[in-house]
Amino acid sequence: MVGFLLFIDRLSAGVGKAFGWCMIILVFGTCYEVFMRYVLRAPTNWAFDMAYTMYGALFLMAGAYTLSRNGHVRGDVLYRLLPTRMQAAMDLALYILFFFPGFLALLVYGYPYAMTSFMIREVSIYSPAGQPIWPLKALIPLGALFMLIQGLAEAIRCVIALRDGAWPQRLQDVEELESAILADEEARARLAEQQVASGAAR
């Protein structure tokens, strides 16, 4: 089961990271526009559409990746004080009640929305370049699908935590600098304690 969960984590992370590289296109595409406008006095007609498209794709498709890292922010003042089983029970109920309906709706209603856009070959209204808009809209049901898959994994995690009384492991990944530094410090303190303890035993 844990193997299956980690497979889903890897899937979400893979998708999220792949779309994360939109960042580079966003940075250099926009810099190119600024260069063209100020240095060559020849602004592009695609940069504006490119910018929001890259940003929209980037954040929407990173949603499941963020969920796999437990990165969607919680008001966890009380939550973090609760025993693991209690957390898991509440999370499980709320995933079923609150998570799945929302993203199911986004999937079911997002699909015809994107289809319509595709059928009429909708293009951006913001510039004469005529950039197609349907690929971005098609990401809505796709992103919802990945969210649902990852949400299923999270719900299964809750069941495992209910049974075992401990949260199952997640994949290793890059963490915010402060979390990484704090984790390092804790590990060092624990090591020092162990050395003191073993020294005392001797």
Add this chain to the structure above:
Amino acid sequence: MTNPEVGMLMLGLFIFVILLGFPIAFTLIAMGIFFGYFAMGTRIFDLLVTNTADVMQNDVLTAVPLFLFMGYVIERSNILDRLFHSIQMAAKNLPGSLAVATLITCALFATATGIVGAVVTLMGLLAFPAMLRAGYDTRLAAGVVCAGGCLGIMIPPSVLLILYGATTGTSVVKLYAAAFLPGFLLAGLYVVYVMARAIINPKLAPKPPELDKPLPLGEVIWAMLTSFFPLFILIMAVLGAILFGLATPTEAAAVGCAGALLLAACYRALTFERLKEATYLTARTSAMVCYLFIGSWTFSSVFSYLGGHEVIEAWVKSLELSPTMFLILAQLIIFLLGWPLEWTEIIIIFVPIFLPLLKAFNIDPIIFGILVALNIQTSFNTPPMAMAAYYLKGIAPPHVKLTEIFAGALPFVFLVFITMAVVYIFPEIALWLPQKLYGN
């Protein structure tokens, strides 16, 4: 039950579920579609989809991942050690020189990165032990690091003001111009306070012995040229391009990202590994923020459809508050919300509730935004949920007590309140620059 009553139930239930600790973005979406289905049937599902598409095509929010990326790159560019060292040398003749250098380093680095936790932990590892070694008062040293680390969410170009602009429909450019002087006022007050403490009681902040010898001026200038000025010029270029209307915040941020990558390359810190880290963290943080927007827009459109805003407005009007009283009440609520919530949720979810009231009380949303940005500084430093203090405690030597850190940060919290009062009484501090630059 009438519609407005359902709206109130919606808000109450939402606050209850938030306290259960479920991810807030999902709670917002769920509340939006449940109550929306009650109010307008299946049209709510279409609304959810179009809201998602609107967030994806929002040109203000496009700047968010760019500024985040710039921050993550600078955070990983090995600049901080040099920066602190050179500012330390340049400030060595000032009273409380080490603390002043810490504050200035924090202000600059926090402005460039905008990530509170990272600034506090990095400076906590670098400047805090240096101050303790020099014999500084633990409280003063802790307060300086905690307060300085939070300046980045206020001083432009900050992500907080972009989110506020996107939430309220206020111009981000004007917000940046308005936040400029109050931000420097706050940082300046911090510096003056530290110097005053050091002059009154030099034992609190003794000069480190290694800085007591005269330094060749050339060395100091060279150190500043290779650390302080590149970062300073980068920030000023980004900010200047925005303020003088040469580029949109998105464009300026993109150029800032390119500059940050160049800076990192110059410091030999631009490895593929770090680029990956910065990219992936940007993707995750952007998703966290922007899913909140999807939820919040859906929630608040249903809430106002049900007439919830009118109920709140009628209720607040029935209190017959003066605008000043209302402003104090609003800021107090935001201050208290800083306990269970982080600033992203306060800005994206709760500011829209106050927004219609601002017009009723004739309060400029720009001034309100600046006050909120100042207010949120305190939420990192007031117990029980003082994140900055917890970060510092996590990396400080074991003998430093959490209560000492709280006590050290407290005077700086008061300085924030003083700044808020000053900005409220003299709104010109905030409004002069935007008026000068853009007229009315």
